[in-house]
Each structure stands twice: as structure tokens, then as C-alpha cells.
Amino acid sequence: DQQVKQNSPSLSVQEGRISILNCDYTNSMFDYFLWYKKYPAEGPTFLISISSIKDKNEDGRFTVFLNKSAKHLSLHIVPSQPGDSAVYFCAASGIRGSTLGRLYFGRGTQLTVWP
């Protein structure tokens, strides 16, 4: 059973516009949420995270929003650049029970930013 869901397998955005990637989760024990970026033939690299005690975290062009009541988070990239084209994975973890020290990943969203 998929505990972290990314329902959009792909997203295409023009350069300079906003990219919004969405993620839903089902396990209420998750305390931390992360976004990873993956280029072909490379391992995922950490992009940005958010704790469940916050509803927003910003790092340069990247902002993650968390809506705990809806069990939903989103990643905003503004402005989008061609170098942002990659697969973005949403992941979740926690500090309790089976979530401790483990990451649960969504299936990923392929972002393509075109000039």
C-alpha cells in the first residue's frame, strides 16, 4: 500500500513560470517530509524538507508547503529553469514506530522545463 502518493507522473512548464508538484500521504505518524531530485543515471539528491510543526519552508527558488489536515504537501519552484528538469520524489519519515529512520517514497514526477 502506497503511503506516499504522487498522482502526476509528469509536468511540463515553460521557463520562468511556476512549477507546482504535489504529494499526498496517508500515515499520520509521518513527522518529516522531504523532496529529492533525480537526474538520469544518478542517485537522488536532497532538495528541501519540512517538519510537521511548520506549514512552509523556503530555500531560494524552492518552497514546500504542508497542509497537515489534508495530508498534502506541494513543492513550488519559481522561476522554473531548464536545469530543473528532473524526476522529483516526495518522501516522508518520522520519529515513531515503523517510520523511525526510514524514508517512504512516492513514485516521482518527471518535471520538464522548456525554453
Add this chain to the structure above:
Amino acid sequence: NAGVTQTPKFRILKIGQSMTLQCTQDMNHNYMYWYRQDPGMGLKLIYYSVGAGITDKGEVPNGYNVSRSTTEDFPLRLELAAPSQTSVYFCASSETQGAVYNEQFFGPGTRLTVL
């Protein structure tokens, strides 16, 4: 720092053969992980280790074995390769869990095909 390194990058196995995927990290991280990524899917945890001599099963451990004799190394063993084990395998590491979640650092992956 080289970070997390994995060998080999690619491997083709015949059904029933065995092999070991190597993983080494030079960041002195206590936690290490093995994931597999099937096409169009997220990463699924195979095994993880919280320190030398301690390992535990993840979501999909069947058909695999691990050992952790040193902090740096975490090899993954396939004893009787099956076509269902065709996948990309990622090793990752992170610092010890504290009050704040620590991100996982990933290696570049090993692409394994079982024919």
C-alpha cells in the same frame, strides 16, 4: 569526501547466479540503507542498518541478505538471482537519528538485469 560509492555500475546476471553489490560511505554515518527502484515506481527499502553489526528488514527484503561489519561498508547480497530482481539499486547513508531528522545521501546506483 567521495560520499556514497557503489560498485558495479551495471551488471547482467543469469537466473540462479549470485552477486554482491558493494556500498561504501566516507561520511562516518551510522545509518545505511539499500533501496530498489523499479521502472515508474518510487524507491522501496530492502534492508537498513543503524550501526555496525545491526541490520533490519525493510519493505522488500525477500531474496536479499546484508551484513554490516564496519561503519563504512554495507554490501547487499543476492543469492539466487531472479528476473523479478531486475532493478536499479541505490545505497544511502545518514547520520544517527536525533531530535531532528537527518537527510539521506544516495550513491549513483547499480543497474542490475537478470536474464
